[in-house]
Amino acid sequence: MTEMLGTLLLLSLALQARRVCGDDTAAPADEPAPKVAIPAFTPYSVPGAALWEQFAGGLEPAWKRSLATKADKAENRYDGEWAAEDVAELAGVAGDKALVAKSEARHHAISTQLGQPLDPAQGGLVLQYEVKLQNKLSCGGAYVKLLTAPLRGEFSDATPYTVMFGPDKCGEAKMHLIFRHRNPVSGEYTEHHLMQPPVPPTDSMSHLYTLAVFTNNTFSVAIDGTERRTGSLLDDFEPPVNPPKEIDDPDDTKPADWEDDASIPDPDAEKPDDWDEDAPLMVPDEDAVMPKGWLVDEPLMVEDPSAEKPADWDDDEDGDWAAPMVPNPRCESADGCGPWERPQKRNPGYKGKWAPPLIDNPRYKGEWAPRRIDNPVYFEDRELYRLSAVGGVGFELWTMQSGITFDNIYLGDSVATAAQIADDVWKPKHDSELAVHAALNPKPPAKAASAASGVLEQLRARFAEIFTSIHSFYSVLREAGPAAALREEARGAAASAMAAVGLAWLAWNVLLLARLAIGTGAAAPARAHPPAAGDSDADAATASSTARAGAGKTATKRK
Structure with missing residues (x-):
């Protein structure tokens, strides 16, 4: 199984390399097109034809x-x-x-x-x-x-x-x-x-x-x-061809008093006195409390203190210069900046618009349909x-x-x-x-393996043959549809499927390696830096406080 997957991977990589680097086995561009002997026209007779x-x-x-x-x-x-x-x-x-x-x-x-x-x-x-x-x-x-x-x-x-x-x-x-x-x-x-x-x-x-x-x-x-x-x-x-024996009567119309609604609003129902149709869907959460680290007086944006007025700035032509605005750095470590507002929650008293409940229609007669009549142009042709x-x-x-x-x-x-x-x-x-088409569009010949290249040359020749079959398959697919492509280029279809499997296998392994690398990186600091015996309680308390502050800030911003 591993050898097969490895072969598929090599195939997909070789196809990509062939696309990028080209194929030096192709015939030179100035090589004359091959000539194919085609038969001469001979009249053909068909006695008895209309x-x-x-x-x-x-x-x-x-x-x-x-x-x-x-x-x-x-x-x-x-x-x-x-x-x-x-x-x-x-x-x-x-x-x-x-x-x-x-x-x-x-x-x-x-x-x-x-x-x-x-x-x-x-x-x-x-x-x-x-x-x-x-x-x-x-x-x-x-x-x-x-x-x-x-x-x-x-x-x-x-x-x-x-x-x-x-x-x-x-x-x-x-x-x-x-x-x-x-x-x-x-x-x-x-x-x-x-x-x-x-x-x-x-x-x-x-x-x-x-x-x-x-x-x-x-x-x-x-x-x-x-x-x-x-x-x-x-x-x-x-x-x-043969029309129906009966058709709807085009002159039949639905009576004005015909009831075809199975359910109707209850005419005796009344809106309850405590039903407030104007109640809002959302209301402020009165139980919410502004976080302690919220900086009410701090703006979200401030002028960039490091910005300098350009040397070629002309106040008369360009107007008064002002430093560009940047996010307030004090807000980065705070629970929030600017005016605080209570978050919204769903109104428990919201009921929406009132409508009477539905009841069975006592005058319901069913779905109306025009009466059926004999089709005046009916016939039956069985021949x-x-x-x-x-x-x-x-x-x-x-x-x-x-x-x-x-x-x-x-x-x-x-x-x-x-x-x-x-x-x-x-x-x-x-x-x-077909012979003329094949001569005008020759498949590149597979190069024989030399003593120096050995296995690599054999693989390259095989990859070139597979690529050609895939290319032929997609050419027929575009021109004649999937049925013709599968019939005429079955090898190309199989090679396309194998290449797709190989690329999928490669992508899966890349994802797996990435996940392993991420997991190893996340666990490394705990193993690489254990707390030293001489660390003070104050340092530990400071670290713990910082962690809690960061967690509180994240939770507040999510709310």
Whole structure:
């Protein structure tokens, strides 16, 4: 146990020393960045898809940029630029074009129409696409809208959509999953939002987002091929789709004579004659006596007797000089100075404001509530997967950063097809990006132990490796959240925990040593200076009197 704690202590000290002194194992600043061979883009076909888009042929004529204005604010135009171009930051595939939002602090809108509408009622719905944040993201959206068929007019925020899905970040990052449902009685559409959505990553890698809606009214949300949220269209959305059978009658009002107070003040109670509402809460303590050592005529502050008038002081310009005030030295050894006042104590006769006691209300009828009536727009839809047919796909976004990139968009009804695309297209690209990232951010190599340094060099190399794993863990933690950090940098998480334990152990031992030192110092005078045999009774009496005076002064000041 002691060896383990010692190792932890060495680790924490080494990490601190590395932070202060730096690491001479790092590569020189002028060393060229390593080159990594990345695969070339190869077109991929997906037969039977309602939409499969890799943007290899550019945007037009399939994708149309909107020239509309926002419906809620007519002065806001969709003036953000779009382009189909190669990825510029951390590219994993050479020549792989993607849809890129090019403008900062702009509204962006672009859409494409399907060859024929996709009806989720026939076999469900599967949507999958990639997002890459080339310039990170502080505030902006990266979600997609499945537009309701038939498409009419210029695409904008007023265009009806069936499903909205994807990541968004303005403050905290979150995933949107919203579907619009039409009330068959009223004909009105309502947006239903997923409760407890998963948190998307926000780093600069390409990430894959997959939504599946099944014909049993369930859904699945996956990120990078890992299922992150499942649930029911009936139970996991707010507000619920199916309204209540009964509602409060909006025309029912509480009667004027309705008593809903269970208790009321006793109308027969009277204030006692001896009840003094004006009595103060605190009164002077008449039993208190001014301490004998209290100096009534001494001021608390006096002029500093050692102060001298500055040589450059000009009475005509600076006024009459006066010495600065300092605490009265005579008050330091006295019980107090200045006018003495009796301390305050709680008034035993204080009762406060009088109020009559409460009694049961004889006319109490209970809590009033409006009567319940049948909901005039009630319905029960048990087949929510029968969403409105999808006629197109659009991105309608506001973003403060450029470089939001979309690629490999699949829309259909096959989970197996989406999984095959993930394996064949996204995963090789993601692995390539990881290799490029690792080459651009190499971990410092551990130096071999020399004959001269021996064990010390081995420890230093080990500490450098541990520090790098901790640094990688916190980098992933900041960019992708705790789940991704624990999954991708498990060694770094363990090293962070061990370092924290080591620092806590060190702090505990420092505290323990400090307490021992204080205790030893307090007891030392009694052992070092025992009373000598020749000490006079007068000296002993003087010492005792001084101790009592000091104790009396402390007690008086506390009072």
